[in-house]
Every structure is written in C-alpha cells, then in structure tokens.
Amino acid sequence: MKSLMNSKFNGTLKVPGDKSITHRALMFGALAAGTTRIHYPLPSEDTHRTLECMRALGAEVEQKQGEWVVTSPGAAQLHAPAKTLYTGNSGTTTRLLTGLIAGLGLTAEMEGDESIAKRPMDRIQRPLAEMGADISLKDEKYPPIIIRPARLSPISYTMPMASAQVKSAILLAALYTEGTTVIHEPSPSRNHTEIMLEQFGADISAEDGVIRLKGGNALSASDVTVPGDISSAAFPIVLAVLKPGSSITVENVSLNSTRSGILDVLEMMGADVRIEQTSSEGEAIGTVHASHTPNLKGFDISGDIIPRLIDEIPIIALLAAYSTEACTVRDADELRYKETDRIRAVIDELSKFGISFTEYEDGFTVHPGQVSIEENTPVKGYNDHRIIMMLIISSIISDTPIEIDDVSAIDISYPGFMEDLEKLRKEA
Numbered sequence: 001m002k003s004l005m006n007s008k009f010n011g012t013l014k015v016p017g018d019k020s021i022t023h024r025a026l027m028f029g030a031l032a033a034g035t036t037r038i039h040y041p042l043p044s045e046d047t048h049r050t051l052e053c054m055r056a057l058g059a060e061v062e063q064k065q066g067e068w069v070v071t072s073p074g075a076a077q078l079h080a081p082a083k084t085l086y087t088g089n090s091g092t093t094t095r096l097l098t099g100l101i102a103g104l105g106l107t108a109e110m111e112g113d114e115s116i117a118k119r120p121m122d123r124i125q126r127p128l129a130e131m132g133a134d135i136s137l138k139d140e141k142y143p144p145i146i147i148r149p150a151r152l153s154p155i156s157y158t159m160p161m162a163s164a165q166v167k168s169a170i171l172l173a174a175l176y177t178e179g180t181t182v183i184h185e186p187s188p189s190r191n192h193t194e195i196m197l198e199q200f201g202a203d204i205s206a207e208d209g210v211i212r213l214k215g216g217n218a219l220s221a222s223d224v225t226v227p228g229d230i231s232s233a234a235f236p237i238v239l240a241v242l243k244p245g246s247s248i249t250v251e252n253v254s255l256n257s258t259r260s261g262i263l264d265v266l267e268m269m270g271a272d273v274r275i276e277q278t279s280s281e282g283e284a285i286g287t288v289h290a291s292h293t294p295n296l297k298g299f300d301i302s303g304d305i306i307p308r309l310i311d312e313i314p315i316i317a318l319l320a321a322y323s324t325e326a327c328t329v330r331d332a333d334e335l336r337y338k339e340t341d342r343i344r345a346v347i348d349e350l351s352k353f354g355i356s357f358t359e360y361e362d363g364f365t366v367h368p369g370q371v372s373i374e375e376n377t378p379v380k381g382y383n384d385h386r387i388i389m390m391l392i393i394s395s396i397i398s399d400t401p402i403e404i405d406d407v408s409a410i411d412i413s414y415p416g417f418m419e420d421l422e423k424l425r426k427e428a
C-alpha cells in the first residue's frame with residue numbers, strides 16, 4: 001500500500017464484471033437446457049461459490065479466460081446435491097439458491113461462513129413457505145438451511161423491505177409453479193433478475209413496483225455479456241474525486257438505474273463526474289469520467305435512492321467526510337444485515353481518523369471537519385470487502401499508511417483491486 005502514497009491517479013480502467021449479474025447468469029444458465037455463454041464474468045470468491053453450487057446440482061461449467069460456459073440438461077434434469085452446499089460469504093448465493101432449489105422440489109442443505117451464519121434468512125423463508133416450500137432454519141432465522149421437496153403454488157407478496165435477494169428468491173421459486181406470482185416492492189431494488197429472466201424467455205413483466213411472473217415456461221439458454229460492476233467502480237471513482245491531480249475514466253460499466261445512486265450523490269455534491277451511456281438495451285452500460293473536485297457540497301439521502309446505492313454506502317461515508325457540509329444517510333437499516341453491520345463498522349473505523357458522526361438506527365450524519373489519520377493506525381476490516389476497500393482508499397487519500405487486520409476479503413468482489421489502483425498511479 002505504501003507505493004500508492006503521494007500519488008495522483010490517472011488513466012482509463014475497466015473494472016471486473018458485475019457480481020449480481022454473474023451470479024444470475026450462472027443460475028439461469030443451469031436452469032436452461034443447452035449452452036449459456038457468460039462473457040466477462042466476475043471471477044471472484046462469491047461467484048465461485050455459485051459456480052460450484054451449480055455444478056453440484058448437475059450443470060457443467062467450463063471456465064475459460066473471459067468466458068464461462070454453462071451446459072445444462074435443463075431444470076427438470078438437475079438433481080439434489082450429494083453434499084451440503086457451501087455458499088461461503090455470499091448472501092446472494094445463499095438466498096437466490098434457496099428459492100431455486102425450493103422451486104425445483106429438491107432436497108438440499110446449505111451453509112456458509114461465519115458471516116453468513118449471522119445473516120437473516122427468515123426474510124426468504126416466509127414468502128417461500130407461503131408458496132408451500134419446506135425450509136428449516138437454525139433458530140428459525142439463520143443458516144444452515146434445510147430444504148425438503150414440496151409442491152409450490154404462486155403467491156401475491158408485498159415485500160416488507162426493498163431487497164433484490166428476496167425478490168429474486170421468490171421469482172426463482174415461482175418459475176415452475178402453475179399460475180402467476182405477483183410481487184410488490186416498497187422501493188425499486190436492483191432488477192437484474194427481471195431483465196435476465198425476460199432474456200431467457202420467462203413470462204415476466206415489471207411496472208410501477210409490481211412484478212408479475214407466470215410460471216411454467218422452460219427457460220431458453222442465452223448468452224450473457226456482463227458489464228463492469230458499478231459497486232467496484234465506486235472505489236476508483238471516489239478516489240479520483242477526492243485526490244488532488246487525479247482524473248480517471250471507467251469504461252464499460254453498468255449504469256442500470258437501479259444501481260447508479262452513487263452517481264446521483266456525486267452530482268448532488270457538485271463532483272466533476274461525467275457519464276456517457278453507450279448502450280441501453282437490457283442492462284444500461286456506459287463510461288464514467290471522474291476528476292478531483294475541491295469543496296464538495298453536502299447531501300441528505302433517504303427513501304428510494306437507498307436501495308440504488310446500498311452497497312456503496314461505506315465509500316459514500318468517506319466521500320461525505322471530505323464535504324464542506326453535513327451529509328446524512330437515513331432509511332438504510334438494511335446495512336445492519338450485510339457481511340457485517342456496515343453502519344457500526346463505518347462509524348467505528350472512520351471515527352479513528354477524526355471523522356465525526358451522529359449514528360441513527362437506520363443511518364448516520366457525517367459532520368464536516370478535518371480528516372486526520374495517524375500513521376499505522378490499526379483498523380478492522382471485519383472480513384467485509386466493501387469496508388476494507390473503503391479503508392484502503394481513505395489511507396491513500398490521506399497519504400498515510402494504516403494497518404488493516406486482514407485484507408483477503410477483497411477477493412469476494414474485486415480481485416485485482418490493488419493492481420488496478422497501481423495501474424492508475426502516477427507519481428505526484
């Protein structure tokens with residue numbers, strides 16, 4: 001990390017593929033008979049967990065450079081896994097797969113790492129049980145998850161929280177039911193499942209927060225090209241905005257409006273960020289140019305924008321620390337149920353750099369002030385990739401090395417993160 005101090009960051013970058021889209025392409029590829037080619041998938045810890053689970057259900061997945069090829073006998077020929085499925089650190093794998101397996105009427109046991117063991121699964125168990133699924137949880141809430149065969153029926157479900165994982169688990173379970181499942185979303189959450197299901201031939205519509213899926217259509221294998229992940233791009237983009245002398249371009253990144261809330265926040269703050277959309281068919285894709293901007297304005301965000309930037313809130317907290325005005329995030333209680341309690345983690349660790357917060361149950365206010373890091377301050381990454389990458393960016397901006405307990409979790413979502421920063425580095 002020392003080599004990244006006293007530097008400017010300039011140049012053009014392509015970040016690794018979108019994690020949410022890669023998970024879904026593997027799952028839909030396994031459900032569709034035939035061959036699905038996934039171009040530029042994200043080869044990360046989390047997506048490898050989904051890949052291995054699809055193999056355990058009977059799909060073949062060939063990993064080539066820049067392409068994964070899923071060959072499946074089709075949903076009806078998939079089988080119960082021989083062993084407990086291991087979902088590692090991945091909430092998306094755990095929740096979506098529970099819906100998928102319940103929908104296929106198979107038996108399976110599923111467990112993950114220490115963090116997954118603390119993430120609530122009753123949020124998917126409830127609607128799936130309403131459909132008729134037989135799912136047991138530890139203490140009625142946590143993994144390990146046991147799924148037993150059952151015949152499912154469509155439901156009409158109003159989601160209590162905006163969660164693409166809950167929505168997607170229900171949609172996957174609904175694929176093979178007779179009739180139409182209707183889901184009401186309180187706020188728009190990421191819609192990759194809806195976009196990809198349509199591409200794979202499902203009878204699905206989404207309008208004004210209501211998603212309708214008519215079960216019974218077999219999915220057709222289809223090729224998927226995965227754009228760069230905006231949640232990964234967020235780190236170099238914020239680095240460029242905060243670091244004097246920096247200016248970067250991120251190409252081929254997802255601009256899906258259910259994911260691009262961080263770009264709206266940067267605009268509210270008056271950051272020098274320019275966006276060019278290059279494709280709007282299916283998943284919107286484009287280029288983001290970001291340059292250093294002094295005197296950033298404050299922001300006050302809550303409501304519908306929150307699911308659109310939920311995973312970016314740790315790095316947005318750092319951005320807020322460099323604003324000349326107070327910045328507030330509310331309605332983000334979902335952050336307490338991620339890899340770690342991200343509200344606590346952000347406040348506990350950034351407070352060590354002299355950043356002043358007011359904490360709320362559902363968010364925080366960052367107060368304007370001087371960020372000052374003492375050399376080699378020990379900080380915790382909580383094994384949470386997004387917290388660790390945010391801490392690394394904070395250290396680089398301050399030109400002060402810090403001691404992070406463990407950085408290996410970066411590979412959950414952004415393999416090559418440090419190498420990408422190194423490529424953009426120019427001596428100051």
Ligand SMILES: O=C(O)C1=C[C@@H](OP(=O)(O)O)[C@@H](O)[C@H](O)C1
Pocket residue numbers: 019020021092162163164165166168189190310311334
């Ligand atoms: O569906 C997905 O791919 C994801 C949904 C979000 O979680 P929730 O559904 O819990 O909001 C997000 O935080 C996660 O990183 C990925």
Ligand SMILES: C=C(OP(=O)(O)O)C(=O)O
Pocket residue numbers: 046089090091092093311338339386413
């Ligand atoms: C919350 C995240 O992922 P998951 O829920 O899949 O573990 C994330 O990537 O920030």
